[in-house]
Amino acid sequence: AQKVTQAQTEISVVEKEDVTLDCVYETRDTTYYLFWYKQPPSGELVFLIRRNSFDEQNEISGRYSWNFQKSTSSFNFTITASQVVDSAVYFCALSEAIDYKLSFGAGTTVTVRA
């Protein structure tokens, strides 16, 4: 069963626009971990953030911000004032407490045009 759903396959924006990537997850565990990874064209998966299920505080890191809402099982990611270097595939992922494996969403391709 799909545990992580990223409904947006592709998003295209013009530089300096904000872009929000949606992520909805499904788990029966009370303890779980949510992640976002960035994959630029070079291929490396770059870790962006990890969020524990018991910590619903939103987080901001520079132009990146994350909104975690347990009530809707969502962990959305916003890039503010997008730049061309933000062009990449972004993956949302879930890890349940019972193991150390990641369940990835299908990914969202973000294209930022100059």
Added chain:
Amino acid sequence: DAMVIQNPRYQVTQFGKPVTLSCSQTLNHNVMYWYQQKSSQAPKLLFHYYDKDFNNEADTPDNFQSRRPNTSFCFLDIRSPGLGDAAMYLCATSRGQGLDGNTIYFGEGSWLTVV
């Protein structure tokens, strides 16, 4: 400096000719993973090691094998590559314990082409 290092970055092999991809880590992490990622798809876990304990995913073909001779190194062996095995192979590590235990760090990937 890269902490999860994969070699080679690009590998071309002939159909049916065995190939080995290598991975090393400087993080001293307990867990090492191999993922397969095909074009426009999410990474798919093939197997992982927790220390010396090998854990194979149920749907990983027998054609794929792995070795972990020590904490730092892990190898992916593809015994008889087929055209469908062309993909990027990602090595990853995690601490496997503690507060940050399941944050997974990836290498740059090895792109495999089968001709």
